[in-house]
Amino acid sequence: MIDSDTFKVGMRQLAGHVCVVTTADASGVRVGLTATAVCSVSADPPTLLVCINRQNASHGAIRAAGFFAVNVLALDDRALADRFASGVGGEARFSTGRWSHDITGAPILDSAMASFDCRIAQAVDVETHGILFGHIVGVRVRTDDAKLLLYAHGQYGGFASLPSLNTADSLWIPNWNSRADPSDRS
Numbered sequence: 001m002i003d004s005d006t007f008k009v010g011m012r013q014l015a016g017h018v019c020v021v022t023t024a025d026a027s028g029v030r031v032g033l034t035a036t037a038v039c040s041v042s043a044d045p046p047t048l049l050v051c052i053n054r055q056n057a058s059h060g061a062i063r064a065a066g067f068f069a070v071n072v073l074a075l076d077d078r079a080l081a082d083r084f085a086s087g088v089g090g091e092a093r094f095s096t097g098r099w100s101h102d103i104t105g106a107p108i109l110d111s112a113m114a115s116f117d118c119r120i121a122q123a124v125d126v127e128t129h130g131i132l133f134g135h136i137v138g139v140r141v142r143t144d145d146a147k148l149l150l151y152a153h154g155q156y157g158g159f160a161s162l163p164s165l166n167t168a169d170s171l172w173i174p175n176w177n178s179r180a181d182p183s184d185r186s
C-alpha cells in the first residue's frame with residue numbers, strides 16, 4: 001500500500017465540484033460541512049453518495065437525523081466553501097447565505113447551483129469515513145447563468161469549456177514526426 005501523503009498527491013489531480021452538505025436536528029439546529037466527495041450513484045431510484053470523515057461533527061449529526069441536503073456551490077459562493085470548512089462551527093456557519101428547507105428539513109442554500117434533498121438509504125463505514133447513500137426526494141436547480149465553483153490542485157477555480165471537437169479540422173490528428181506544416185494534410 002502507498003502512504004497517505006502519496007494518496008493525497010494523486011487525489012489532488014481529481015477536479016471536483018464543491019458542495020455544502022447540511023442537516024438539522026429535531027429542534028432545528030443546523031450543521032453542515034464543505035465536501036467534494038459527492039457522487040451520483042443511480043437514477044432509478046435517484047441516489048447519490050457522500051463520504052464524510054467520521055471524526056467530523058457533521059457525520060454524527062447527519063446519521064442521527066437520517067437526512068441531509070447536498071448544496072452544489074456557485075462560483076460566487078466561494079466564501080461559503082471556506083466557512084463550512086473552518087473553525088467556525090454549528091449554527092454560526094449559516095450566518096451568511098440565504099437558507100430555506102424543502103421536504104426533509106435539511107438546510108437548502110437558495111443560491112446553490114443545485115440542491116439535492118436526501119433521506120439516508122444506507123450508511124457504510126469504510127476506514128476513516130462514513131459513506132452515506134441518500135435517496136433524493138427533492139431537487140432544486142438554479143436557472144440563471146451562474147457558474148460552478150470547482151476545486152483542483154488544492155485551489156478553487158471555475159470551469160472553462162474548450163472549442164468543440166465536432167469539426168473536421170479538430171478531428172485531424174497531426175503526425176508531428178512527418179510534417180512540419182500542420183496545414184499540409186495531403
Ligand SMILES: Cc1cc2nc3c(=O)[nH]c(=O)nc-3n(C[C@H](O)[C@H](O)[C@H](O)COP(=O)(O)O)c2cc1C
Pocket residue numbers: 018032033034035036037038051052053055056057058059081084085086087089090151
Ligand atoms: C474543498 C474541501 C473539500 C472537502 N471535502 C470533504 C469531504 O468530502 N468529506 C469530509 O469529510 N470532509 C471534507 N472536507 C473537510 C471538512 O469540510 C472540514 O473538516 C469541516 O471543518 C468539517 O466540519 P465539521 O467537523 O463541523 O463537520 C473538505 C474541505 C474542503 C476545504
